[in-house]
Amino acid sequence: MKDALTIHRALLEWEAVHEIVRLPFALAHADELPRALGLPPERCLVTRVYSCDDAYGDQRFLTGVIVPAGGRPSTDAVRATVGATTVRPAHADVVNAVTEYAANLVCPLLLPDDMPVLIDQRVMDALPADDVVYTATGEASTALG
Template sequence: MKDALTIHRSLLEREIVHEIVRLPRPITQADELPRMLDLPPERCLATRMYGCLDAARGERFLAALIVPAGSHPDLEPVRRAVGARLIRPARPDLVNSIADYCADLVCPLLLPDTVPVLIEQDTMDLLSPDVVVYTATGEPLTALGLRMADLYALSGAKPVGLCPAG
């Protein structure tokens, strides 16, 4: 499984300024980061993983969506953006095996090339490229802090407009 050290080494190789933060208590999901770091949710990003069925070929694949912690958006725009006929939250065992991260603590970096990565457009619009954002590292006791511009560039994320669910 990928962890904070794997991420740290990758960022050092690319000379990306970042920090690995030790959390005061373990977390079980990225949605807990704002409380642990005493930051607003929009500065703490969660990577949601979805199981998809390709609309053209009928093949299954995973897709990732970067959103503010605690956000659970409508999946229809995500489905359209990745060209899926069907989309639903991915099973944890599938996330673990394909993404190589703990399912509820996925970092949006170092995901396989086969996983399309999207980011909520409102998050991109709200945050300055130089703002430091925090995300999970795959481990319950650490978080990754880096500039929004670096997270965006390194994740290869494509912005997508979303509407909040219910």
């Protein structure tokens, strides 16, 4: 399974400024990040993973959608954007196996190359360019900023 150290090493390799934050309590779900960090939900991002059927209905694929903590994307918007006929939340065991993250703590980084990752435009519009956002690391006790 991927964890904070895996993410940290990749970000160092990419020379990306970041911090790994130790949380005051273990998370059961990334939606708990605002409470753990004392931040508003729009500064804590959650990666939701959806199972999609292609336009022909014969192939399934996963799509990640980055939203503020507690938020849910419009499945119609996800379906239209990725060209799927159906979109539904992916089963936890599938998320674990494909992403190599704990299903409720998926980080939007280091996901499979063939997995589309979308971000809700409202997230981008709501934040000043220099604001730090936080996301899960796959571990219950850390966050990435």
